[in-house]
Amino acid sequence: MLLRTHLAISLFFALLLFPFVNSKFIFFGMVFIATILPDVDSRFSRIGQKKLSRVLQFFTKHRGIIHSFTFLFGLTLVLVLFFPVFSLGFFLGYGLHLFSDSFTKDGIFPFYPLRVHWGGMIKTGGKSEVSVLVLFVFLDVLLILSYIL
Numbered sequence: 001m002l003l004r005t006h007l008a009i010s011l012f013f014a015l016l017l018f019p020f021v022n023s024k025f026i027f028f029g030m031v032f033i034a035t036i037l038p039d040v041d042s043r044f045s046r047i048g049q050k051k052l053s054r055v056l057q058f059f060t061k062h063r064g065i066i067h068s069f070t071f072l073f074g075l076t077l078v079l080v081l082f083f084p085v086f087s088l089g090f091f092l093g094y095g096l097h098l099f100s101d102s103f104t105k106d107g108i109f110p111f112y113p114l115r116v117h118w119g120g121m122i123k124t125g126g127k128s129e130v131s132v133l134v135l136f137v138f139l140d141v142l143l144i145l146s147y148i149l
Contacts, residue, residue, distance in 0.1 A: 001101060001104060001124055001129055002124065002125055002129065003036065003039070003046060004133060005100065005132055005133045006035050006097050006100055007035060007036075008133055008136035008140060009096055009100055010031050010032065010092070010093050010097070011031075011140050012136050012140050012143065014027070014092065014093075015140065015143040017088075018147070021088065021089075023085055026085055026086065026089065028089065030086050030088075030089025030093060031090075031092050031093035033090075034090040034092070034093030034094040034097070035093040035096065035097050036097075037093075037094060038066055038067050038094060038098060038101075040066060041060045041064065041066045041067070065112045065113070067101060067108045067109070067112075068098070068108065068109055068110055069095075069098060069110045069111060070110075070112050070113075071112070072091070072095055072098060075094070076090060076094075098110065102118040102119065102120065103120035103121070103122050104120055104129075105120065105121065105122065105123055105124070106119065106124065
């Protein structure tokens with residue numbers, strides 16, 4: 001999926017959890033950073049075009065280990081142990097990115113290095129993804145309005 005769709009989906013779920021988190025600013029920041037982070041392994045993504053990302057891309061392929069729940073669980077465990085205030089937002093943003101990508105035609109290998117593939121019918125950048133984007137933007141606006149009103 002494209003960055004804008006990932007962000008719209010993550011915003012929806014972050015807004016749902018908003019009333020239940022203590023450090024709201026940190027939570028939202030981590031959700032959005034973690035939502036962007038899995039695409040560091042793609043030279044076509046915004047974050048993947050950074051010089052540091054190019055080094056990482058030499059060692060990994062797009063939708064490989066970085067696009068796996070194995071990697072997510074490992075990074076979240078490190079955060080829980082050393083920086084617990086960041087862990088929920090990180091887990092939510094990164095996990096939603098992976099979950100969303102599992103519905104695309106390219107899919108993901110969720111438990112890398114196992115070669116089990118999860119994929120769906122959504123073409124990245126296609127009409128079906130635009131429909132998902134429009135739906136989540138609509139839901140985001142409704143949730144924001146519900147908190148304001």
